[in-house]
Amino acid sequence: MTVTPVIAGVGRTAFSRRSGRTVLELATEAALGAIADAAIAVDDIDAIATYHDNDTASPSEVASDLGTGPLTWSQSVVGGGSELCALIGTAADVVADGRASHVLIYRAMNGASGIRMGDYGTGSAAGYRQFMAPYGYATPVEVAAMAAARHMAQYGTTREHLGAIAVTMRENAQRNPAAVMNGRPMTMDDYLACRPIAEPLHLLDCCLETDGAVAIVITSATDATARPAVEIRSWAYGAGPHSVVPYEKYPDLTTMFPIWLREQLFERAGVGPADIDVACLYDAFTYTVLSQIEDFGFCDKGLAGEFVGSGAIATGGSLPVNPNGGLLSEGYIHGLNNVAEAVAQLRGSAADRQVPDAHLALVSGYSFSRGSALILGSAA
Template identity: 35%
Template sequence: MSRKAVIAGIGQTEFSKKSGRSEQQLAAECVTAACVDAGFDPRQIDGMITFALDHSDEVDVMRSTGAQEVKYSVRLPQGGAASVTTVVHARNAVESGMCDAVVIWRAMNERSQYRFGQPSQTIDPDAHSSTFMEWCFPFGAQTPAAWEVLSCGTYLDTFGVTTEDLGRIAVILRQNAATNPLAQFYGRPITLDDHQQSRWIVKPWLRLLDCCQESDGGVALLVTTEERARDLRQKPVKVLGAEYAFCFNHEIISDFYEGDLTRLANSEAVTRRLTASAGIAPRDTDVAMIYDNFTPQILRQLEGFGYCGRGEAKEYVADGHLALDGKTPLSPNGGLLGEAYIHGMNNITEGVRQLRGTASNQIAGASTAFLASGVAGAILGV
């Protein structure tokens, strides 16, 4: 049990539309901040994990932080789905004995350096691990929003979801962001009417306020052993369980070919294994940090991770369960729609803050938190 994985440090830069510095600088800042938060000597980092899409080089991160020897390094595909997947890899590396201290980071200038949500002009064979882009581009589906509508449209049609149903999710997340000083939308809540009046991005489902932000910033985590964390600065947050499932024919942001598009088979598989390994089901945790690149993803993941039955998610939201005082407080930081979009990593740091008791919108008595990014789930505890 002394090798049980814990998150001992978290670090992040400010979130903005223009950072004014390189992504490499953002990576160095957030990794350093995570080590300072933990009271950990960065020279002892021996594992590194980031996204396949991250532009920061491991060698330069080592130079910037002072890490001396890395035993394990991995870059993960699948875009934002990699966020919680990084925790799965870090947990495995630490608990297997391969590493003693793994740093995870994601650094992006996705607004000032490139517009992350805009159409791509070319297909980068190294950017994604599947072929869906080649099939989508000739028909004009060139943006994440377009892929999301193709992916979620069957679910939304089948269960009679309306744009008002989606708007309720956006309102909750923006309300949470409005009282979080770290959020880009701090002090800027919205109403359902604001959502309904926002311009269309992809008809008939996604309006502007259904879409996550384009943000500049960096986020990092330090994962180590429970034994090592006893000598560090912060109360360790335990990784009670972390699971990953990659099902046949699933693709990154699109699961056009997966079969039944009214359900998330990946999430259902993760839920079964995670409940067994962590000893607690996602629906029984105190806080839900669910990946919200677009509002329909919340509905589909609520069902996939067992919070409610198939087709029941819109009523689950309408009944107030996702409010800060509800049974399933959703992303008290404002999530990716309200706080920032650092590919889901800032939802993980919020989960840690909730269990430390230091969050801006603190959920009273929170002792467990669920982290979700579709193909991966983790349960944290204290």
């Protein structure tokens, strides 16, 4: 019998700058929400997985706190956003293969009040970093800034193009009561006036630092009995040469990970870029949205600035991007909140931010030159 893996439940905590709670408490709350949303019992969970940067509670701790039964599969991946969609895809395969029936995936973090990913000096100085850190090239924003500068020089991309992304995400957040930046609108003038972080990227080009948690439950379509389930149509993981970080050996700083995985991603789902109704792109920085739009094939290389400036990524545009406000304006839960948004859109439950007739969603996660992506579809 063919098993169709689906996302059957979603749970989340409030997002804030200071939760005042442990990551275990956050993980458990989100997990219980996802289990309830899937209309299953805690005892039904037989597999748990997470990805992290040594800043969260382990699957065994969460299982103990929830009071699950024995687990047939568990995964704890140390890695950034590049692991997001790959972990969900792997869990889908686990369900399809019959190794587990109900997989809980969560991401819990105190990203503002606890361990801050963007802190300078928190990473290892070993390996390639020893040659980069002395020159101030050591954190994600500096990597993205170098790529953005190259794109600007090569294709004429402007700060206003990047600003169109930031302003659109903030506008989207005004229709999302759960967004950290709800109630805090932003204009292009606000964007252009904000302080620099790593030229050409400024403060409002960077995602939020957030405390909170999101969880999802993956099961089979036949076991999904509650709210409309969302099918996991395809997933792919890809990395190019010298993919640890884009430094002097990287072949083209204006490209990102989608060029290594897009063919298999779309082919496995039997669709193309034009078929995608909503894109939940990992927007750690404005520039990386622009690059992904090109590298997934939504527009020709070098034309994404014009594309985003035209309003195409707005909720009513040809490619709505992150109707929740994304990592830039909803919150940064390492990308899992964008998966939750894709599920809401495909369920038709996104209220004022709902994209009309949303049946296919693309979700991405990355660590610049390596990353993963999902294509999700409504079961109807």
